[in-house]
Amino acid sequence: MSSIIKVTGLDKYFGRLHVLKKIDLEVKPMEVVCIIGRSGSGKSTLLRCINFLEEPSAGTIEVDKLVVKAGGRGKEHRQLVHEVRLKTGMVFQEFNLFPHMSVLDNVTEGPVIVKGMDRAKAVQIAEMNLDRVGLLFKKDEFPNRLSGGQKQRVAIARALAMEPKVMLFDEPTSALDPELIGEVLNVMKKVAQEGMTMLVVTHEMGFAREVADRVVVMADGEIIEENTPEVIFKSPKDPRTKALIDRYRSGGHE
């Protein structure tokens, strides 16, 4: 099966800092890939380069047969980036719900404004996706009335409503109180089981182990190891992977 995401030779500099070094990564359709690594290893930047929230310094990003080269300029490049963003849904660590809109409007906003869908149809899709994350009953609330876990579930529904080919999750549970993490992970697990292709940057080793088809380990801007969760968690090759997993096993967080 051909890859739905293909990152080739991706380089990223922040000023003089070399944060991603010649990254190659492929994700197959319906695959769930978790990226783990210490803070500052470049895992979030890698994810954000895929939908061009960060402009890559060099390399190629391919999403569902759309090929975008780094350093592009002009209208054609902007159009390609726009199409890539339509194919990818993104969930942020800080939720980033729109505070001036109700839950329902948060979810209809993308389809109505970006896709030009008529409102009735958008509401139908929004309600279906809110139901999917178990929050249809909150559709008329404003985000400030929701708990962190509920906010993140709405954010997932908002991304799903655009009917993306791939979902990108950027540390979706890192801003949550411990007791709220479970509900978000459960929704993510459900979405994965429904066959969504997912690329998840996470510190949740339990989730990676249980849900991921493949785990990618990053350190110092490089992919140091990738394999099935089985292999990564039972017999990691790289000592840095082993150190990372041991730290979580002993209950420490970073």
Add this chain to the structure above:
Amino acid sequence: MNLFQREPAEPKSQAELLYQAQQRKERQFRTNVGLSWGILLLFLIFLFSGNDIAIGSFSIKTINLDQNFIKENMGFIAGGLWETIKISFLSIAFATVLALLAALGRLSTNPPIYALSTFYVSLIRGTPLYLQIFFFFLALPQLGIVLSGTLAGVVALGLNYGAYMSEIFRAGLSSVGKGQREAAMALGMTPRQTMQRIVLPQALRFAIPPTGNEFIAMTKDSALVAATGFVHELMWRATKVGRAQFHNLEALIMAAIFYWVMTLILTALQSRLEATLSKGDR
């Protein structure tokens, strides 16, 4: 707020007693402040009541205002209220548009646009408002551009307040977090859609209360427009009758009361607006 809805029979908890004591204290403070205001106001009225009071050999003479003058000219001075409100309203509307444009320019990465915005703000803030009003009224005719007093006033006040208020809008725009823009971009919104749908609505809500304050300040600064001699607002009318009959004391006190009452009403409206906004969906 009814935090403690309980059956009356139930014994009061420690927390409730403490809460009630605190509420009582706050109420008492407000009552005492109100009473003191009343006393100060009565004293001020007494000061201008024109009474002679003799206590034994000690006599006090308060300021005597010409009641006839006040009665005769009340209608004339009050007639300026509408003009004052009209100028303030037109000026604040003009200023709001300019301030928003200047704030957007200030955040632009386009050098000429950024320069235009900062140049405008610097020029206006670096010169007196009084001069600006005269400039539009007296200096422009030399170039063949003749503006009516009201129009010159509105242009000058609008330009002036626009420059100061651009800071409010800039703060409003920067108050919208980077994450909001990223979320909009990730959904596929264009920069224009992101600005219109996500950033501006949040920034404007942030900017409404300070804009209200500017409007209140504007109602008072509109008095400067009287200097043109052709705008018959409160201040112009007060000085006109005051000078003509040498009753400046009465005329200016009357105008002051009008301005003050107007400010009190607008401030009350402003705090209600603020309360409504903060109750909203933040």
